[in-house]
Amino acid sequence: MIAGHWDVVVVGARIAGAATAWALAPYAKKILVVDASQATSFWPQQSTWDRDGALLWADLGLHETVLACGAPPTYGHTFRADGEVTEQDYPRQDAYSYRMTAPREVLDPALLRAAQSRNNVTVLRPARVRDIAIQGGRVQGVTVRHQGAEHPVSCDLLVLADGRLSRNADRVGAVPYQVIPSPWVAMLAYFADLPLPSDRGYICLQRDNVAISTPCGPRQWCVSTDMHQAMLDASGRHPAQEFARIIAEDPHLGPAVAAGRRISPVGGAGKLRMQRRPMSGPGWCLVGDAGYHLDPVVARGTKAALVAAQLLRDRVAAAGEVRGAILEGLTEQRDAAMQPDWELAEQACLPAPSRV
Incomplete structure (x- = not known):
């Protein structure tokens, strides 16, 4: 009832x-x-x-x-910015000290x-x-x-x-x-069997976009981008196309994604x-x-x-x-x-x- x-x-x-x-x-x-x-x-x-x-x-x-x-x-995660790559480990305070x-x-x-x-x-x-x-x-x-x-x-x-x-x-x-108002458009897709570590993430920071990968399941990773609307306006391309370009050109993610397989649609939100x-x-x-x-x-x-x-x-x-x-x-x-x-x-x- x-x-x-x-x-x-x-x-x-x-x-x-x-x-x-x-x-x-x-x-x-x-x-x-x-x-x-x-x-x-x-x-x-x-x-x-x-x-x-x-x-x-x-x-x-x-x-x-x-x-x-x-x-x-x-x-921890691998961090790339301005061509420089650093490894960042999270402080291990207790059993909850992870991402x-x-x-x-x-x-x-x-x-x-x-x-x-x-x-x-x-x-x-x-x-x-x-x-x-x-x-x-x-x-x-x-x-x-x-x-x-x-x-x-x-x-x-x-x-x-x-x-x-x-x-x-x-x-x-x-x-x-x-x-x-936010100037960012967020896009993501899920991938399987990537040759990436299962206990570390990856962040690549550029002026007009951010590329991220993080383990999200058994042999599964979420690969995402945040793209500035000004970049999309200048390119005239659909956000899903820019997502594919950014990931393919990334020296860390490009080869990994090419070796694995995408298991979800590419989707996201903007404005x-x-x-x-x-x-x-x-x-x-x-x-x-x-x-x-x-x-x-x-x-x-x-x-x-x-x-x-x-x-x-x-x-x-x-x-x-x-x-x-x-x-x-x-x-x-x-x-x-x-x-x-x-x-x-x-x-x-x-x-x-x-x-x-």
């Missing part, structure tokens, strides 16, 4: 939504997760995190889940399965929120469309994790208070914008890109999603239940926790002549 009352309704079942449903489950009787995508959807996206992210996964109780996705931890990259079509379903393993989490997919009920300025519930029917649902808390273009965030009045929205309001909360979108060029999006899930979890845990949780001040707390990452991404989005 869908219609009725749920303690929490989570809209979006990817990293932020699935992790939040998992984290709130101990403090709720019933959680409904609504996701618009098909189970077979493919996103040309990856999830990357370093020690900070690994510690967040551990704090949320999901560390073993992400390790089981099969992506090998990396403990990891996982394909989203592997990681996201694993997190959703973990959330569903909680007996009080129900997932509807594909399903959409058609309307949000607001009374006296507070969210009271939603109307969910699933299998051709609409179901009125009430809830104590609505969590929006439905991405940077969330219309539901607009519906609850979460207006962005900071927006920064993005960084934005910050309020994290919470009466009866609602935003997690993931819906509330805080960082340019993917700095690979901090996963950390931002986990920070928001952790902060919300801690507020609910302090109250002992969802209904009594105090959500005021979450925006300021999130922004303070992520400020260094925001500033790094903001610097990356400066016009090309101003960048270092």
Whole structure:
């Protein structure tokens, strides 16, 4: 039975939504997760995190889940800039001192399965929120469309994790208070059987593009580029063509890719914008890109999603239940926790002549 009352309704079942449903489950009787995508959807996206992210996964109780996705931890990378090549090793402070990259079509379903393993989490997919009920300025519930029917649902808390273009965030009045256009176009593809190390990454930095490879599974690598829009405008070529050119001309990646095989389409996104929205309001909360979108060029999006899930979890845990949780001040707390990452991404989005 869908219609009725749920303690929490989570809209979006990817990293932020699935992790939040998992984290709130101990403090709720019933959680409904609504996701618009098909189970077979493919996103040309990856999830990357370093020690900070690994510690967040551990704090949320999901560390073993992400390790089981099969992506090998990396403990350093080869760095190329201006023709100079250096080897960088990550400080080995503890068991979390590594970097990891996982394909989203592997990681996201694993997190959703973990959330569903909680007996009080129900997932509807594909399903959409058609309307949000607001009374006296507070969210009271939603109307969910699933299998051709609409179901009125009430809830104590609505969590929006439905991405940077969330219309539901607009519906609850979460207006962005900071927006920064990005000049970067991100493209990636997955490859298998490359003659590259399985415990180290690679970064090649040029003025108008960055090429990166990182192990992301058994004998699998994600190869990605971030290309400045000015470069694409000057070349007149499609981003996928520039992706192929940059990789082929790279002295490290070119021979490796030629010796291996591509196992996914080339895909990506451009004309993005960084934005910050309020994290919470009466009866609602935003997690993931819906509330805080960082340019993917700095690979901090996963950390931002986990920070928001952790902060919300801690507020609910302090109250002992969802209904009594105090959500005021979450925006300021999130922004303070992520400020260094925001500033790094903001610097990356400066016009090309101003960048270092």
